Amino acid sequence: MSYDLFGNPDPTPSQRGGSLSGASNPEAPLAVRLRPRNLDEIVGQQHLLKAGSPLRRLADGQPMSVFLWGPPGVGKTTIASVVSQATNRRFVELSAVTAGVKEVRAELDEARRELARGCGTVLFVDEVHRFSKAQQDVLLPAVENRLVTLIAATTENPSFSVISPLLSRSLLLRLQPLTNDDLSVLLDRALTDERGVARSTGELFELADDARDLILRLAGGDARRALTYLEESAAAADAKGEGVITLASVESSADRAAVRYDKDGDQHYDVISAFIKSIRGSDVDAALHYLARMLEAGEDPRFIARRLMISASEDIGMAASGVLQTCVAAAQAVQLLGMPEARITLAHATVAAATAPKSNAAYLAINAAIADVRSGKGGLVPPHLRDAHYAGAEKLGHGKGYKYAHDYPHGVAPQVYLPDDLVGTEYYRPTGHGQEAAIAERLAALRALLGEG
Secondary structure, three states: OOOOOOOOEOOOOOOOHHHHHHOOOOOOHHHHOOOOOOHHHHOHHHHHHHOHHHHHHOOOOOOOOOOEEEOOOOOOHHHHHHHHEEEEEEEEEOOOOOOOOHHHHHHHHHHHHHHOOOOOEEEEEEEEHHOHHHHHHHHHHHHHHEEEEEEEEEOOOOHHHOOHHHHHHOOOEOOOOOOHHHHHHHHHHHHHHHOOOOOOOOOOOOHHHHHHHHHHHHHHHHHHHHHHHHHHHHHHHHHHHEEOHHHHHHHHHHHHOOOOOOOOOHHHHHHHHHHHHHHHHHOOOHHHHHHHHHHOOOOOOOHHHHHHHHHHHHHHHHHOOHHHHHHHHHHHHHHHHHOOHHHHHHHHHHHHHHHHHOHHHHHHEEEEEEEHHHOOOOOOOOHOOOOOOOOOOOOOOOOOOOOOOOHOOOHHOOOOOOHHOOOOOOOOOOOOOOOHEEEEHHHHHHHHHHOOO
């Protein structure tokens, strides 16, 4: 800690290495150089940046401890960086990957000495979910007594990775994934800001629209990744003497070809159509190819899961009724897992659907039944099937003559169930595929028994 000529703490915050150091280094990565200098420069997370919000009060110097929870590249370290520049308190950064109990105790002892001299400490702990229980226990008294202002960043749910006493003495702030609009603002800033990318001649780069789209897709909501791709693409363009960052420059830098796919255009509908038709046609390899194209292009995995559930009933149905359960489970898993792990679950469901025996009998059955209803067919419900549980129903003849199925052989009561004008209609016509072959045999026997009524 340094002091001025009068023995007062130097207001310049100090940093102990880590990911927040070196932002002023011209050789530092673009994502480090371009870190916001104040809260107003932060993109996204507007739900946490309103007037009077905890982050605003934290940056204004109010002592508190917060846990920042969110996926990689959404601004957790950036927020800590802004606080380190906005406050006159001493700033210390620890990484849970490298710091042990000894290092934590040493920093807290130093914070106690500095507090006695009138200087508070902001302690930033990156990847706090990696701290052991013992390390977290060491932090607890310091947080409880406000010896330090703790800013802890984590990609894991703190409810499962942080001890309850520590969490209960802190605010939990959840950061949201950055949108493409958020990332686009960052890309524009990097192209024009003096800390950003520029040609070796000092001239500014232009970013082609298709190159921008590919960077946004590859970034997947991660600001650090987006800026890294832009920096490498700019270097590739500069090496070729080009002032425009093209799609080819991004492809060569990312070592990844752009997937021609417009989520709001023809490709969206064409590829999902090919995916479903490949499943219907039982070509598992083609189905996996189109699944991969959608995932690599950044298609919403929840959309793919919904289409798989539809296919499980429309194209497979009772021929392999368990496939629907698999697809529903996959949809739930997608919600819980997110990408990239969700790709495995979607592949599981795709393989199950493509290799299953197929039947559209249930799909055709409901369509035929709906067509009859829309055409006006279907008279009154037969009296013996009507509700007979309310007062006066018996006088109306409701339920009279009803045969209780469990009183009959095979649990089948032979009686008329359809309205009079539809008696004898058969909507469901099972195929002989897979499990539906056995259902077809059973249905023939059921219809024979019902016909005796």
